[in-house]
Amino acid sequence: xxxxxxxxxxxxxPGDSLRLSCAASGFSFSTYAMAWVRxxxxxxxxxxxxxxxxxxxxxxxxxxxGRFAISRDNSKNTVSLQMNSLRAEDTAIYYxxxxxxxxxSAWFFDYWGQGILVTVSS
Amino acid sequence: QSVLTQxxxxxxxxxxxxxxSCTGSxxxxxxxxxxxxxxxxxxxxxxxxxxxxxxxxSGVPDRFSGSKSATSASLxxxxxxxxxxxxxxxxxxxxxxxxxVFGGGTKLTVL
Numbered sequence: 001x002x003x004x005x006x007x008x009x010x011x012x013x014p015g016d017s018l019r020l021s022c023a024a025s026g027f028s029f030s031t032y033a034m035a036w037v038r039x040x041x042x043x044x045x046x047x048x049x050x051x052x053x054x055x056x057x058x059x060x061x062x063x064x065x066g067r068f069a070i071s072r073d074n075s076k077n078t079v080s081l082q083m084n085s086l087r088a089e090d091t092a093i094y095y096x097x098x099x100x101x102x103x104x105s106a107w108f109f110d111y112w113g114q115g116i117l118v119t120v121s122s
Numbered sequence: 123q124s125v126l127t128q129x130x131x132x133x134x135x136x137x138x139x140x141x142x143s144c145t146g147s148x149x150x151x152x153x154x155x156x157x158x159x160x161x162x163x164x165x166x167x168x169x170x171x172x173x174x175x176x177x178x179x180s181g182v183p184d185r186f187s188g189s190k191s192a193t194s195a196s197l198x199x200x201x202x203x204x205x206x207x208x209x210x211x212x213x214x215x216x217x218x219x220x221x222x223v224f225g226g227g228t229k230l231t232v233l
Contacts, residue, residue, distance in 0.1 A: 044124065
């Protein structure tokens with residue numbers, strides 16, 4: 001059974017940093033690209049960042065580019081999101097998600113974690 | 123504003139059929155890119171419902187179906203049940219943005 005378990009969320013002040021982690025199990029982690037998707041309170045889904053299976057290529061949404069960094073450790077089956085210079089508008093539930101699909105432009109999210117709340121407020 | 127446009131809400135009585143549209147542009151759906159659909163029950167994480175336009179993952183009832191044409195896609199739900207009440211999101215890739223895009227979401231209410 002595929003499981004994705006996020007950790008590291010919490011309440012931080014604007015300008016602070018926070019690191020989210022996602023522990024994966026139940027599938028061959030090093031085979032699949034992974035992503036972070038977020039959902040602000042009462043709002044829709046927003047893709048945040050992706051990393052391919054090897055970790056060699058990453059991509060980011062415009063709203064987080066230059067502030068967030070995604071990484072993975074295939075030996076530990078974990079993917080992380082380092083979030084710097086946090087803003088109030090980064091307040092959201094952050095979901096770790098597993099990709100599936102033939103090529104990057106066809107990728108979709110076939111499994112999701114339960115999500116973790118990040119609150120940025122003074 | 124979302125890159126993919128969905129109606130904010132739809133509703134139907136138990137047993138009825140409803141459709142949810144997802145309209146894109148020439149840089150995403152119109153470019154031939156696949157559309158995927160997710161169901162988010164209240165208080166839960168999203169769940170994959172339809173992938174690559176019309177494919178259902180194992181375990182998804184055949185009451186759910188997807189279609190795609192030109193610059194839009196649709197999710198149809200037949201034989202509406204109370205447990206279908208949820209938010210539904212479409213998703214694709216956008217060449218101009220170089221990233222993955224979602225619709226704004228549609229809230230389905232079962233009357």
